[in-house]
Amino acid sequence: MNLLRRNAEVGLLIVRVLTGIIFLVHGISKFQGGIAGTQGFFQSVGIPTFLAPIVGGLEIVGGIALILGLFTRIAGVVLAVIIVGALLTAKMGQPFMMGTEFDYLVLFTSLQMALAGSALLSLDSVIFGKKARGENRRLAEN
DSSP states (O other): HHHHHHHHHHHHHHHHHHHHHHHHHHHHHHHHTHHHHHHHHHTTTTOOOHHHHHHHHHHHHHHHHHHHSSHHHHHHHHHHHHHHHHTTTTOOOOGGGTTTTHHHHHHHHHHHHHOOOTTTTTTTHHHHHHHHHHHHHHHHHH
């Protein structure tokens, strides 16, 4: 593996793990002290309360999936959809520099995982073997 390709894989690994940690922590926080607080917040911004445990659960599972590099692309899509939902509801109308810049950053890192995946130190690479590694290699060469 040449140095440029290796650096790209290390960069994707860092983005994957840190994005996973962010979603894992945010998902866990939705359940701390009971889910009722999160349901109340969801209701206050017009989101059905039954979605609170679903969103929290998806953030936890998606965060763990990214950390482990398991179904990285699928996790990236799911987490990007959650962030788009947050931007269109809870964050709607907020100025960019008043908190939404973090949401956009996490949206873009989730989209990066959905589009590029991450083969380095990933379960995807172990489970799917050469197919996952070869796909990322072809993308890095183009």
